[in-house]
Amino acid sequence: MLEQELYRAVVKEPDPERKLRLVAAQSRLVKTRSGALLEMIRAAASADSEIADLWTGIETKLLEVQRAVVEQLHVSGSLAASLDVTRATDILWTLNHPTVWQLLVPGRGWTGKEYELLPDALDE
Template sequence: MPRDVNARPYRSPKRAEQAAATRSAVLRSARDLFLSEGYAATTVGAVAARAQVAVDTVYATVGRKPELLREVVEASLSGTDHAVPAQQREYVRRVREAPTAREKVAIYAHAVAQIQDRLGPVYLALREAAVTDADCRALWQTISSRRAANMRDFVADLRETGELRTDLADDEMADLVWSMNGPEYWALLVHERGWSAERFGDRLADTWTRALLAGDPRDVTA
């Protein structure tokens, strides 16, 4: 009997669910080990054992150790088990839809506060691994550059409201936001000074509002 070339391949919902559960277990195990043991000391075998799967399953599901770390970072950023482009993230859509620069800044600042709770520890582990591992260094540089580009887009969106200062270049404003939305700033205030995520988000929004928006800086409510 001739094969129907137009027929769609059969996809089992149960099999897809199992594959997603396996991937989630692998990423969760990799994250736990990267944070507790460090990148250098973590092996693919240890990740497999913790996830209760075969080593070949780790390779097939995610990849080698550098890919594991990349996917852990992306999952921590998106809050899912896969990378989500910036423009498709829910908080980015809310920022774009907000009518004023102050609202956009507040939405983004509080999103950063929530994201860093899951991303910050992983990002700092990546930075430490980047000192001695070339793959990690390349990943760190890639993500850092991507963050910088995203902040230029953020400032461009703010600029369209007509509410930004005119005495600072957009690139300088983007660099300012970039420097404060990273894990280092969050770790200093939340981990070392004991700030809550809510307080961190409030103060971040207040600082960016005062630094970026035109007008009397005293006329600001947190």
């Protein structure tokens, strides 16, 4: 599900803002390619225990990836003082969750680029 080259670029990026922009670009790419499939898995999870296990694994992996990014930000001193690693991970995981893609892109007509720039929308 994750594009390894893009993830390596995220890990190697020292600038916190560019790191988060790479995360957003990666999230957009993954959702553009597999958003509909992820939504089908999520929707079917309540009806089938094997699919539920698959969905749980997908969510767990997504959370682990977001946590790794946040831990890098924490180590570099780039997290806001009001955030700990757990809270920041929850926020980043939520913003990059496939359900948010479904709500905004197919559901509300956002473009993929608008989804990618979602955090910028909060600054406007």
